[in-house]
Amino acid sequence: MASTPYTIKWGIMATGGIAETFCKDLLTDPATRSVHDVKHQIVAVSSSTSADRAAEFIKKIDGPSTAKTYGSYGELVADPDVDIIYVATPHSHHFQNAMLALEAGKNVLCEKALTVTASQAKKLVAKAKEKNLFFMEAVWTRYFPLSIKIRELITSGEIGTVYRTLADLSFNENTPRTDGIVNFPDTHRMVNKDLAGGALLDLGIYALTWVFQTLYHIQPSPTKEPPRVLAAINKYRTGADENTSIICQFPNNKSIGVATTSILVGTSPHGTTTAAPAIRIQGSKGEIQVQHPAFRPLSYSVIRKQGDGKVEVVECPIPTDPARGNWGHGMFWEADECARCLRDGKKQSGTLPWDESVVIMETMEEALRQGGVEYPELITTDVFDAKSPLNTGNK
Numbered sequence: 123m124a125s126t127p128y129t130i131k132w133g134i135m136a137t138g139g140i141a142e143t144f145c146k147d148l149l150t151d152p153a154t155r156s157v158h159d160v161k162h163q164i165v166a167v168s169s170s171t172s173a174d175r176a177a178e179f180i181k182k183i184d185g186p187s188t189a190k191t192y193g194s195y196g197e198l199v200a201d202p203d204v205d206i207i208y209v210a211t212p213h214s215h216h217f218q219n220a221m222l223a224l225e226a227g228k229n230v231l232c233e234k235a236l237t238v239t240a241s242q243a244k245k246l247v248a249k250a251k252e253k254n255l256f257f258m259e260a261v262w263t264r265y266f267p268l269s270i271k272i273r274e275l276i277t278s279g280e281i282g283t284v285y286r287t288l289a290d291l292s293f294n295e296n297t298p299r300t301d302g303i304v305n306f307p308d309t310h311r312m313v314n315k316d317l318a319g320g321a322l323l324d325l326g327i328y329a330l331t332w333v334f335q336t337l338y339h340i341q342p343s344p345t346k347e348p349p350r351v352l353a354a355i356n357k358y359r360t361g362a363d364e365n366t367s368i369i370c371q372f373p374n375n376k377s378i379g380v381a382t383t384s385i386l387v388g389t390s391p392h393g394t395t396t397a398a399p400a401i402r403i404q405g406s407k408g409e410i411q412v413q414h415p416a417f418r419p420l421s422y423s424v425i426r427k428q429g430d431g432k433v434e435v436v437e438c439p440i441p442t443d444p445a446r447g448n449w450g451h452g453m454f455w456e457a458d459e460c461a462r463c464l465r466d467g468k469k470q471s472g473t474l475p476w477d478e479s480v481v482i483m484e485t486m487e488e489a490l491r492q493g494g495v496e497y498p499e500l501i502t503t504d505v506f507d508a509k510s511p512l513n514t515g516n517k
């Protein structure tokens with residue numbers, strides 16, 4: 123007889139767009155994705171401003187009526203019933219919010235981009251270590267069966283030595299206009315520097331994810347080589363980056379990654395997923411191409427040098443749960459990883475270890491430095507303040 127699945131009890135910090143998507147995934151039956159060893163429970167939800175908002179959120183996601191609702195993040199992290207906090211606030215808030223949770227003794231899954239600066243990321247890692255807590259950046263794409271398969275193809279030598287990865291995640295947010303002004307107001311988190319807006323921290327991180335999981339993650343430890351970084355950035359009228367390209371050079375490994383991102387042109391000009399590949403992983407024996415969008419690709423192709431030029435296309439659909447209105451977005455796989463790590467006493471995920479999140483933050487920080495993008499002190503400080511407006515919602 124199968125043993126009882128390990129249940130992990132989630133506390134949700136913030137009630138915005140991604141919190142909704144993630145929670146709906148938590149509420150799907152793991153069996154619909156052939157997972158039987160872990161399951162998820164939402165035991166508390168918090169808005170920074172009102173408990174009513176948290177209650178509305180639970181209704182909206184058709185969540186459990188037993189879940190507690192809070193009108194402050196401080197109350198959420200103090201809830202003794204919560205095993206792990208999911209931080210779903212804008213990236214500007216991640217350092218203060220994740221530290222609030224770690225200081226309260228909670229395990230943390232924190233949305234991407236992990237922080238605004240590398241120093242903040244290092245401080246969070248140090249705190250997780252000090253408190254012996256689990257801590258992970260929520261780069262959900264890494265936990266897709268598609269990503270796992272592609273990493274395996276690379277390490278098994280299927281495309282030979284990988285010399286170059288080209289990766290793009292861009293959306294044309296300018297249409298139907300043609301004047302370079304995007305469809306968001308300047309206050310929107312995508313372009314608002316007070317919320318750490320800009321293409322790189324929001325979208326470019328996925329292009330970098332592909333560069334890192336194909337050129338860095340697979341390098342043998344402990345001699346992993348961080349990249350030399352060369353960046354070009356055009357800035358939007360708010361001062362946030364709008365069009366950013368980063369070359370990551372790994373000279374000892376003879377490889378180069380090019381990560382590009384933009385909010386003015388799209389990886390797919392028409393916005394569909396059937397456009398040209400978003401990612402090309404190029405090796406001595408062939409190439410793997412991954413379909414747009416880089417954060418949620420549904421297929422990849424393998425093109426071998428030797429052979430008859432045949433392209434092997436592999437479809438990787440995301441399982442859905444008929445009992446939950448056929449919902450299934452793909453964020454449940456990272457949640458399953460958190461549950462397994464907690465069950466097994468692991469403090470970090472081998473799929474996205476702390477050192478790799480930090481090196482990626484260093485890469486982005488260096489690119490932003492080269493491009494002259496600066497964020498305000500309130501969101502770049504690495505000094506924790508439980509009373510920061512980022513934690514209290516200005517109350």
Ligand SMILES: NC(=O)C1=CN([C@@H]2O[C@H](COP(=O)(O)OP(=O)(O)OC[C@H]3O[C@@H](n4cnc5c(N)ncnc54)[C@H](OP(=O)(O)O)[C@@H]3O)[C@@H](O)[C@H]2O)C=CC1
Pocket residue numbers: 135136137138139140141168169170171175210211212213215233234235260262311317323324417515
């Ligand atoms: N993994 C993925 O696919 C995705 C990840 N993300 C990441 O998730 C994070 C949140 O993005 P998203 O959900 O789209 O953002 P939203 O603006 O939809 O939600 C953010 C939530 O954060 C809380 N919040 C607290 N302070 C502020 C503030 N000053 N301004 C705005 N919101 C505040 C609010 O919740 P409350 O009122 O309850 O406190 C708000 O609803 C970002 O870091 C983003 O990068 C976003 C989209 C997709």
Ligand SMILES: O=C1OC[C@@H](O)[C@H](O)[C@H]1O
Pocket residue numbers: 324325417
């Ligand atoms: O993480 C993300 O993935 C999907 C994008 O649309 C969103 O802006 C970004 O935050």
